[in-house]
Amino acid sequence: MALSVRRFTGGARAAEVRLAYLLVAPAAVCIALVAFYPLLSDLWLSLHSKNLRFPARGEPFVGLQNYLTLMQDGRFWNALRNTSVIAGASVGAELVLGMVAALIIHRAFRGRGMVRAALLVPWAMTTVVTARMWDWIFNANYGIFNALLLNLRLIHAYRAWTASADSAIWAVIGADVWKTMPFMALLLLAGLQMIPFELYEAARIDGAGGWLLFWRITLPLLRPSILVALLFRTLDAVRIFDLPFVLTGGGPGYATETLSIYAYRTLFTNLDFGYGATLSFGMFLVVMVVALFYVKVLGSGAARAV
Amino acid sequence: MAVTRLPSTVSALQRRAPHHGLRSRLWSSLVHPLVIALLLAFCLGPFVWLLETSLKTADDLYRIPPKLLSVPADFRNYLTIWQGRPFLQNVINSAVIASAATTISLLIGSLCAYALARLRFRGKNMILAMVLAVAMFPGIAIVSPLYLFFARLQLINSKLALIFPYVTFTLPLCVWLLTAFFRELPADLEEAALVDGATPLQAFRKVIVPLAAPGVFTAAILIFIFAWNEFLFARTFMNSAESYTVPPAISMFEGTGTFEIPWGQITAASAVVTLPLVALVLVFQRRIISGLTAGAIKG
Numbered sequence: 138m139a140l141s142v143r144r145f146t147g148g149a150r151a152a153e154v155r156l157a158y159l160l161v162a163p164a165a166v167c168i169a170l171v172a173f174y175p176l177l178s179d180l181w182l183s184l185h186s187k188n189l190r191f192p193a194r195g196e197p198f199v200g201l202q203n204y205l206t207l208m209q210d211g212r213f214w215n216a217l218r219n220t221s222v223i224a225g226a227s228v229g230a231e232l233v234l235g236m237v238a239a240l241i242i243h244r245a246f247r248g249r250g251m252v253r254a255a256l257l258v259p260w261a262m263t264t265v266v267t268a269r270m271w272d273w274i275f276n277a278n279y280g281i282f283n284a285l286l287l288n289l290r291l292i293h294a295y296r297a298w299t300a301s302a303d304s305a306i307w308a309v310i311g312a313d314v315w316k317t318m319p320f321m322a323l324l325l326l327a328g329l330q331m332i333p334f335e336l337y338e339a340a341r342i343d344g345a346g347g348w349l350l351f352w353r354i355t356l357p358l359l360r361p362s363i364l365v366a367l368l369f370r371t372l373d374a375v376r377i378f379d380l381p382f383v384l385t386g387g388g389p390g391y392a393t394e395t396l397s398i399y400a401y402r403t404l405f406t407n408l409d410f411g412y413g414a415t416l417s418f419g420m421f422l423v424v425m426v427v428a429l430f431y432v433k434v435l436g437s438g439a440a441r442a443v
Numbered sequence: 444m445a446v447t448r449l450p451s452t453v454s455a456l457q458r459r460a461p462h463h464g465l466r467s468r469l470w471s472s473l474v475h476p477l478v479i480a481l482l483l484a485f486c487l488g489p490f491v492w493l494l495e496t497s498l499k500t501a502d503d504l505y506r507i508p509p510k511l512l513s514v515p516a517d518f519r520n521y522l523t524i525w526q527g528r529p530f531l532q533n534v535i536n537s538a539v540i541a542s543a544a545t546t547i548s549l550l551i552g553s554l555c556a557y558a559l560a561r562l563r564f565r566g567k568n569m570i571l572a573m574v575l576a577v578a579m580f581p582g583i584a585i586v587s588p589l590y591l592f593f594a595r596l597q598l599i600n601s602k603l604a605l606i607f608p609y610v611t612f613t614l615p616l617c618v619w620l621l622t623a624f625f626r627e628l629p630a631d632l633e634e635a636a637l638v639d640g641a642t643p644l645q646a647f648r649k650v651i652v653p654l655a656a657p658g659v660f661t662a663a664i665l666i667f668i669f670a671w672n673e674f675l676f677a678r679t680f681m682n683s684a685e686s687y688t689v690p691p692a693i694s695m696f697e698g699t700g701t702f703e704i705p706w707g708q709i710t711a712a713s714a715v716v717t718l719p720l721v722a723l724v725l726v727f728q729r730r731i732i733s734g735l736t737a738g739a740i741k742g
Contacts, residue, residue: 150563156643157564164555164614165570171611172577175585175592182588241478252479254728255486261720262490263672265690266713270493273706281492284508319486320735327736376581379674383694397583397675404587405679413587421584428579 176421182414189408196411203415213416215391216399217423222306223381223395224374227313231370232363234314235321240355242322243329253326256319264316268383271312275299299385302392309381309393316380317373321366328362329355361435368431375424396420490717497521497710504707520711529685530712533692537716540602540688541670544609548666549659551610552617557647559618560625561633578615582675590679604680605688609673613666620665623737624658625651661734664727668720689716 183203187196207213242252259267274282277297286292298308336354345353378397381387387394387402394402400420404413496504497520498513525531555574559567589608590599598604628651636646652659674690681687687695693716696709724731 153562153643154564157558157562160554160558160562161564161570163551164618165573167551167607167611168573168577168614171589171607172580172585173573175588176580178588178592179584237478238482241475241482244475246475246479250728252483253732254725255483257724257728257731258490258721259486261668261724262717263674263690263693263720265672265674265694266717269693269696269709269713270489273496273710274489274492276706278507279505279509279706281509287508315485315489323732324736327732372579376583378583379690382674397581400583401586401675405590410587410591417581417584417587420581424579424581424584 179414179418179421182410183418185411185414187409187411187414189410199411203412204419206412207415207419212391212394212399213396213419216394216396219306219391219393220375220377220395220397223310223313223377223393224371227310227317228367228370228374230310230314231318231321232367234318235325235366238318238322239325239329240351242326253323256322258319259316260319260323262316264379265383267312267316268380271308271315272299272384275308300389302389305385305389305393309384312384313374313377313380317370321370324366324369325359325362328359328366331362332358364431364435368428368435371427371431372424375427376420396423490721493710493717494714496706497714499707501707520707521715524708524712524715528692528696529687530692530696532685533687533689534716536602536686537671537688540605540609541667543602543606544613544670545663545666547606548610548613548617549663552614552662553621553652553655553659555614556618556621556625557651559622561630562643574615574618577612578619580612582612586675586679589676593680598680600681600683600686602686605670605673605676608676608680609666609670613669616665616669617662620662620734620737621655621658624655628654657730661727661730664723664731665734668723671716671720 184198184200185196186194186199186202188194238256242249242256262270274280275298277283277295277300280295280298282298283292283295287295296304298304332355336358337350340350340354376397377395378401381393381395382398382401385393387398391399396416397420400413400416403409403416407413495511495513498516498518499510500517500519503510503513503517555570558564559570593599593601593604632650632654633643633646636650637643641649672690673688674694677688678691678694681691684692693709693712696712697705
């Protein structure tokens with residue numbers, strides 16, 4: 138990709154390298170200073186005991202003590218379970234709904250651009266606004282969700298969806314699916330548009346029906362797009378913070394407390410920066426494991442698709 | 444860009460492929476429109492209900508079952524949201540911070556992307572890996588060290604405390620998009636400029652930047668929306684009501700005096716900060732979609 142003009146002399150080559158470093162430097166410095174340095178600092182803090190409430194106790198080194206505490210911390214495992222349930226359920230639902238939406242929009246019809254634009258509305262809406270909006274929709278007394286279900290005779294009496302332990306997590310999942318399904322649909326739609334139409338025509342001439350076309354052509358060829366969409370969405374879902382924090386506050390009790398919320402509370406409510414750093418670094422490790430898993434699958438998937 | 448051009452070819456081909464069966468006619472005249480309608484209701488319904496709620500009078504708000512249509516519309520909520528709280532200041536804060544972050548991210552990101560797309564140097568892969576890694580960072584993993592860092596520099600409640608993190612966390616998107624965009628531009632143009640005696644930096648500024656304007660614009664929209672919506676850092680690094688950006692302000696929007704949650708005002712404030720985004724999205728939907736999907740497909 139390099140410009141051939143500058144291949145003529147060694148001096149020009151050195152100048153090219155110098156220029157490259159100069160151009161990359163601001164971004165690299167920014168990333169090093171605002172992302173990597175804090176991450177290392179987080180790891181360092183997690184090996185210490187530090188509570189801003191008791192500055193007199195200082196910041197003694199405690200080794201892996203915080204990590205041992207974490208292993209036996211029921212609230213951590215609860216948060217990990219909630220995070221997994223939310224991520225699993227909402228990404229799963231989004232994949233299915235997003236696929237249906239993408240297939241529907243992929244067909245040519247009047248007003249197609251309008252439908253695609255409508256998909257962007259939930260995506261663009263601030264997550265905090267989304268959370269408050271769904272809080273109102275799920276409202277125990279005046280919420281339209283209750284009124285709708287009652288009219289359809291799906292419930293006998295109004296319920297406090299966000300305030301009862303067994304439904305709150307589903308309220309969070311429902312709101313998350315609403316907000317992020319469109320993104321999934323758009324990624325899958327872009328993938329669908331890359332599949333050559335001739336493949337379908339050829340298969341149809343050979344007598345293949347709709348389902349067969351979907352399983353034998355669409356799904357295999359869409360595999361890379363699906364995996365990329367899953368990677369992005371799973372990483373987002375594992376980090377989920379804004380939506381449950383504003384919609385349920387992690388409650389009732391700890392019923393919807395995610396890893397991010399637990400870490401945040403430990404840090405900025407209890408001011409326990411040592412253990413909070415352990416929780417948040419643990420969270421980083423979880424995210425990296427998820428990312429590596431997908432990248433590995435993605436790598437082999439991409440190889441197979443070629 | 445290619446993505447947005449494809450549909451016309453697809454529809455042309457589909458028109459050529461005839462469906463005459465009863466099932467397919469039933470499908471295209473009944474089932475398909477029905478599913479489209481359901482999809483639209485699913486995506487827009489909650490937002491429409493938000494708008495409806497913001498136009499209700501205090502009495503209509505608390506009706507069981509809810510009153511579906513807010514007629515006559517009551518715009519009082521849109522006036523009261525500005526009173527007794529620094530909401531206007533919050534909106535201004537968000538606008539200033541998001542604009543600054545967008546500008547700086549584009550500046551830094553486009554230079555980096557140009558080097559990645561056009562120049563040969565050692566460590567290119569490492570830079571790419573670093574940028575990608577940042578895209579996966581959980582914000583919570585760095586929020587406390589950054590807090591201590593900004594506190595030491597006395598930057599808590601300063602706009603800089605949000606601008607720097609926003610620039611950093613939008614760099615992956617910016618670099619990724621622009622690198623892909625620069626790679627598609629023909630290298631001959633710059634080579635011609637270089638032969639004519641321009642320095643590489645001049646070639647970049649005079650030749651590449653104007654040609655890449657659509658890509659830069661797409662990146663700008665996506666970065667702005669990210670910065671406008673961010674909550675975790677905004678809530679942590681700003682701790683006075685006057686310095687809040689929109690998301691923390693909306694999350695803590697309470698009545699000024701009453702104990703009841705002021706849903707009319709909350710929904711009105713939500714509408715005020717969402718409608719500009721919706722307008723942006725409707726006007727630039729093609730660009731946004733191609734920007735969102737470019738990374739996924741080319742990556």
